[in-house]
Amino acid sequence: MSDPLGLTTQALAAIGQARTDEELEKVEVEYLGRKSGHVSRLLSNIGSLPPAEKAALGKAANDAKRAIEAALAARRAELEAARLADLAETEAIDMTFPGPPLKRGHIHVLTQVRREIETVLESLGYKVELGPEVETEWYNFEALNIPAGHPAREAWDSFYFSPELLLRAHTSPVQIRAMQRIKEPPIYIINPGRAYRRDPPEATRLPYFSQVEGLAVDKGLTVGDLKGTLLYMIQSLYGRDRKVRVRPSYFPFTEPSFEFDVSCGICGGMGCKSCRHKGWLEVGGCGMVHPQVLRNGGIDPTRWNGYAWGFGIERMAMLKHDVDDIRLFYESDLRFLEQF
Numbered sequence: 001m002s003d004p005l006g007l008t009t010q011a012l013a014a015i016g017q018a019r020t021d022e023e024l025e026k027v028e029v030e031y032l033g034r035k036s037g038h039v040s041r042l043l044s045n046i047g048s049l050p051p052a053e054k055a056a057l058g059k060a061a062n063d064a065k066r067a068i069e070a071a072l073a074a075r076r077a078e079l080e081a082a083r084l085a086d087l088a089e090t091e092a093i094d095m096t097f098p099g100p101p102l103k104r105g106h107i108h109v110l111t112q113v114r115r116e117i118e119t120v121l122e123s124l125g126y127k128v129e130l131g132p133e134v135e136t137e138w139y140n141f142e143a144l145n146i147p148a149g150h151p152a153r154e155a156w157d158s159f160y161f162s163p164e165l166l167l168r169a170h171t172s173p174v175q176i177r178a179m180q181r182i183k184e185p186p187i188y189i190i191n192p193g194r195a196y197r198r199d200p201p202e203a204t205r206l207p208y209f210s211q212v213e214g215l216a217v218d219k220g221l222t223v224g225d226l227k228g229t230l231l232y233m234i235q236s237l238y239g240r241d242r243k244v245r246v247r248p249s250y251f252p253f254t255e256p257s258f259e260f261d262v263s264c265g266i267c268g269g270m271g272c273k274s275c276r277h278k279g280w281l282e283v284g285g286c287g288m289v290h291p292q293v294l295r296n297g298g299i300d301p302t303r304w305n306g307y308a309w310g311f312g313i314e315r316m317a318m319l320k321h322d323v324d325d326i327r328l329f330y331e332s333d334l335r336f337l338e339q340f
Ligand code: DAH
Pocket: 169, 170, 171, 172, 213, 214, 251, 253, 254, 284, 285, 286, 287, 288, 307, 308, 309, 310, 311
């Protein structure tokens, strides 16, 4: 391609250096401007030339114009692409960018305590056994040696769907269900779960709460085995300095029956405000399984005997964390729950 006076070369160099649309525009005017552009000026005195030169110059000028126009368009496209790429870097939303981290919650303190209890008892060989919260009158009372009209029924008054069906008042019915299911001792099971009573909410009781029932059926079990199991559990949960004591009590499904207490962790058993100067905190009930209860579960009490216990998970959590109002566990106040 002919390039009179190096016009095209100069123009292309200027176009290549232009960084903005405005700079490109200037170059365009400088070379292709109608009146004073370099290409127009080249042609301004074409009229005075001989015909052969006229044609050659005309062609050269046209070639230059086309080449410059093409270079301008190419450079414009380049600048636009760069502008878009830049925008993508600085302003676009990057869908793959990880969002701000979600605040992670944690397991509810009652679940934590329940799992700790399960872990300790499982380490002794107990298996977790579950039972229904809607229970029949037979499993909740009758099978546990609490016949209709028995005064002890009042202590476990619950919510009834019908005279036959109620929300279980304790986890003890699972003892019967476990014996019926497993049939052949030895049986070592625990049942963590909800229970319901017709109690108005107070600092120490609620109409719904959780218990951990335990049942062992084997040959020649003693109160010593029962107490040793409870002591091992309590010391695993609260520390080796805790003591356990059992006091005579009454439950229709055990004979003999006991309440079991744990030495107060605050005063070490000396007596203080938090244990109401007793040195001991009440945890639950226990005893040697009544022969009639074994029979109701389908087990021959002349060949086997057993021990059982039941305590509240909330009570255990209150002991562990010095909580003085059971209602706090269920109010879902994060200021309380986040502490554990
Ligand atoms: N079921 C009793 C209650 O809810 C607690 C209990 C006492 C469970 C003695 C037992 C037991 O297994 O042997 O108050």
